[in-house]
Amino acid sequence: SQTIHQWPATLVQPVGSPLSLECTVEGTSNPNLYWYRQAAGRGLQLLFYSVGIGQISSEVPQNLSASRPQDRQFILSSKKLLLSDSGFYLCAWRRGRANEKLFFGSGTQLSVL
Amino acid sequence: AQKITQTQPGMFVQEKEAVTLDCTYDTSDPSYGLFWYKQPSSGEMIFLIYQGSYDQQNATEGRYSLNFQKARKSANLVISASQLGDSAMYFCAMRDRGGGGADGLTFGKGTHLIIQP
Numbered sequence: 001s002q003t004i005h006q007w008p009a010t011l012v013q014p015v016g017s018p019l020s021l022e023c024t025v026e027g028t029s030n031p032n033l034y035w036y037r038q039a040a041g042r043g044l045q046l047l048f049y050s051v052g053i054g055q056i057s058s059e060v061p062q063n064l065s066a067s068r069p070q071d072r073q074f075i076l077s078s079k080k081l082l083l084s085d086s087g088f089y090l091c092a093w094r095r096g097r098a099n100e101k102l103f104f105g106s107g108t109q110l111s112v113l
Numbered sequence: 114a115q116k117i118t119q120t121q122p123g124m125f126v127q128e129k130e131a132v133t134l135d136c137t138y139d140t141s142d143p144s145y146g147l148f149w150y151k152q153p154s155s156g157e158m159i160f161l162i163y164q165g166s167y168d169q170q171n172a173t174e175g176r177y178s179l180n181f182q183k184a185r186k187s188a189n190l191v192i193s194a195s196q197l198g199d200s201a202m203y204f205c206a207m208r209d210r211g212g213g214g215a216d217g218l219t220f221g222k223g224t225h226l227i228i229q230p
Contacts, residue, residue, distance in 0.1 A: 032217075034217050042222055042223075043117075043204060043220040043221055043222040043223050044158075044204070044206075044218075044220040045220075046217045046218075046219075049217050059217075088156060090156075090158060092158075092217075101148060101160045101163060102148075102158075102160070102217070102218055103160070104150075104157060104158035106155075106156065106157050107156040107157065107158075109156070
């Protein structure tokens with residue numbers, strides 16, 4: 001069976017510090033991978049997606065970047081965090097077929113102080 | 114324009130009553146999919162139910178059913194016999210070919226459902 005792991009679960013970082021959130025998927029190959037952000041009390045906003053190794057597309061301009069160094073690994077990064085980067089970050093994957101549901105990781109609560 | 118609209122920010126419902134969570138969508142694509150997710154306080158996103166635009170029948174999954182009214186572009190979630198454990202945020206989401214994002218989902222802002230004993 002397939003599983004998705006996301007860590008850390010919570011993170012408190014000072015403004016201006018770097019960020020690295022990791023997400024890995026097991027039990028499948030060549031998944032589509034996604035990073036979403038959820039601001040407090042709001043819906044999910046798609047930040048990045050990837051259809052293959054090294055292929056990253058950004059949905060919104062921002063202070064963050066993403067990388068996919070391996071087929072089932074997706075990393076969200078920042079060189080210098082801003083206060084506005086605070087939020088709940090969710091990694092997700094799906095098979096590359098139309099109308100397949102997204103499977104989500106457990107999320108990372110990021111607080112930038 | 115908003116693609117997914119959930120007009121109920123919050124709802125209080127008595128335990129064992131049925132619940133209807135509203136969702137309307139906007140797309141010009143004839144092929145699309147509609148999804149409902151549940152997000153308890155732990156933060157995980159739990160898939161509940163899916164409806165394809167070409168599906169002839171309304172989707173059902175246990176106590177969950179989707180009231181799909183295509184002409185009205187409405188995809189309401191119905192929870193029968195609500196339980197205390199149903200208290201959570203509920204998100205409606207859509208995938209259409211015009212959404213970009215490698216067919217990622219576009220989410221509504223959610224409805225916070227609280228089941229009262």
